[in-house]
Amino acid sequence: MVTTTSSIRTAKAVQTPEPEGPSGGARRGKRKFPVGVLFILPAFLFIFVFMLYPLVSSGYMSLTEYNFVYDDTPKFIGLDNYFAAFQDTQFMTALSNTFVFGIFYFVIVMVASLAIALLLFQKVRFNSFYRSAIFVPIVVPLSLAALVFLWILQPNYGLLNYFLGDVLGLHFLTQPWLSNGTTAMGSIIVLSAWASIGFVTILFLAGLQGISPDTLEAAEMDGARGLKKIFFIVLPSLRETYILTGTWTIIHALKVFVEPMVMTDGGPGTSTLVVYQQVYLTAFTYFDMGYASAMGYILGLIILILVVLNFFIGRIRAGKDA
Amino acid sequence: MVRASLFSRVWMNVVLVVLAILFLAPLIYILFNSFKPAGEIFQVPQSILPKEWTFENYLAATSKGFIDYFKNSVVITVGGVVLTVLLSSLAGYGFAKLPFKGTNFVLLVIVATLTVPLVIFLVPMFLMENEFGLLDTNLGLILPNVAVELPFAILIMRASFMAIPKEIEESATMDGAGVFRRWWTVMLPMARNGMVLVVIMASYAIWGEYTMAKALTMDPSAMPLSVGLTLLKGEVWQYGVLAAVIVLAMLPPIIIFIIFQKHIVSGVAQGAVKG
Numbered sequence: 001m002v003t004t005t006s007s008i009r010t011a012k013a014v015q016t017p018e019p020e021g022p023s024g025g026a027r028r029g030k031r032k033f034p035v036g037v038l039f040i041l042p043a044f045l046f047i048f049v050f051m052l053y054p055l056v057s058s059g060y061m062s063l064t065e066y067n068f069v070y071d072d073t074p075k076f077i078g079l080d081n082y083f084a085a086f087q088d089t090q091f092m093t094a095l096s097n098t099f100v101f102g103i104f105y106f107v108i109v110m111v112a113s114l115a116i117a118l119l120l121f122q123k124v125r126f127n128s129f130y131r132s133a134i135f136v137p138i139v140v141p142l143s144l145a146a147l148v149f150l151w152i153l154q155p156n157y158g159l160l161n162y163f164l165g166d167v168l169g170l171h172f173l174t175q176p177w178l179s180n181g182t183t184a185m186g187s188i189i190v191l192s193a194w195a196s197i198g199f200v201t202i203l204f205l206a207g208l209q210g211i212s213p214d215t216l217e218a219a220e221m222d223g224a225r226g227l228k229k230i231f232f233i234v235l236p237s238l239r240e241t242y243i244l245t246g247t248w249t250i251i252h253a254l255k256v257f258v259e260p261m262v263m264t265d266g267g268p269g270t271s272t273l274v275v276y277q278q279v280y281l282t283a284f285t286y287f288d289m290g291y292a293s294a295m296g297y298i299l300g301l302i303i304l305i306l307v308v309l310n311f312f313i314g315r316i317r318a319g320k321d322a
Numbered sequence: 323m324v325r326a327s328l329f330s331r332v333w334m335n336v337v338l339v340v341l342a343i344l345f346l347a348p349l350i351y352i353l354f355n356s357f358k359p360a361g362e363i364f365q366v367p368q369s370i371l372p373k374e375w376t377f378e379n380y381l382a383a384t385s386k387g388f389i390d391y392f393k394n395s396v397v398i399t400v401g402g403v404v405l406t407v408l409l410s411s412l413a414g415y416g417f418a419k420l421p422f423k424g425t426n427f428v429l430l431v432i433v434a435t436l437t438v439p440l441v442i443f444l445v446p447m448f449l450m451e452n453e454f455g456l457l458d459t460n461l462g463l464i465l466p467n468v469a470v471e472l473p474f475a476i477l478i479m480r481a482s483f484m485a486i487p488k489e490i491e492e493s494a495t496m497d498g499a500g501v502f503r504r505w506w507t508v509m510l511p512m513a514r515n516g517m518v519l520v521v522i523m524a525s526y527a528i529w530g531e532y533t534m535a536k537a538l539t540m541d542p543s544a545m546p547l548s549v550g551l552t553l554l555k556g557e558v559w560q561y562g563v564l565a566a567v568i569v570l571a572m573l574p575p576i577i578i579f580i581i582f583q584k585h586i587v588s589g590v591a592q593g594a595v596k597g
Contacts, residue, residue, distance in 0.1 A: 036417075101488040145348065151355070300442050
């Protein structure tokens, strides 16, 4: 025993100077099998089976005609599903609804989160209470929050109409919120913003904390105070944070699903139908797996393009100033 | 910190109080409604506080259907979180301390999956689970949930392992400990903070997961709370009971949030800065 241990020690001592640091068994073994593989493999298998394989499989399926109920096997039809999607009025409606939702959601979440982060960054009393109140929606299951909002918006005994009518006396404002396309879309945007602002605020706060105190002090020496300081010193220092929050918000804007699914079922009519929901319905109500995959891929590509665009716009701006 | 004048400080407090009320209102509303007797819920005009407090809704919440939803949510969340923590601590250590040729590429592929919308995976997932008889089972939801949570969990664990100084592991190597023992006895305890963060984030995500559960379960007895409760939205007579179940379903994540708030906020912020 003693001899074995000491020989290992010598071997180790000789190899210590290598730059990668210890890699254990690989060094001691006769062959150089990378032990790292064993550590990564189990997790990779999960990701492969449930994400990478499905990604490829659904890419192939998007080129086929495959109804899960009627067809035995997928039939290859090339890009027909993609052409069909752009002539499908329902899909185009869903696409334009998604963009309308996305634009309002993006602007509201980005502006509100930045403003709230700036407020919470100040030394105000009860700061930690305000933080808790604003962050807590992050952890509430979204589908259940949607149920609560459904109730709040209920025309007869919901909180919102009660508040507008009986408390504020603005009876002309009370209405059946989810029976009208515009207010239904507005309701979905408000719920999504309620659920997301806390998280994006945390990201902005982290960005604000990253600004060096020297920059802020130097600005004050130059006489920059209050709003002037915020606009000319603080906001321009958040470039990296914009890339991060922008990416997150774009992805979430285009992936909207739970809110319309639970609150409106896409209605009234198709006024709140979104792409994600249309893909879901095509796959799991009509079982048209090929067409659903194609629409899913179109959504994925749109997200990818916007994320890359957001990244480069952020980088170019940052580069110009540097 | 930015200093502000007294006047604007008063305004800031006013704005923050209004914001706090807006963000908490839905949660307080459902809480009070869960204590109202059935008749009072439909009363017009409404009252915010229950006029007569009752626990009958909470008693009714223990009926068979709801218990099934709770049981499924608990099993799926616990199973999913345990697997996520275990696999991400293994992989995170591999990526941080045992790099091999192609490590960076594998990591890049894993991180790239974060931007792909889940809906693209759903059809093949459904067909696979149909093939293996996993539809309408708890296992059938645990497995894909773990896969979806893993990429972010791996990033967190990789960062916590990278933060451990090399000397500590080297001294363990001198004692002749094998690589797995070193991971288990020396490194894992030191990456505790990362593990706590993974546990918290994965449990929120899996407890509230809707999309996959909606696609991969059709039988109500196999559904978790997040999907099962939405089936009851049209059943008006149940409103008080539904409110009570929603409160019970929201409580576990909110309690965890209150206990670990500082940890979560700094963790998210750090993860975001590093990632």
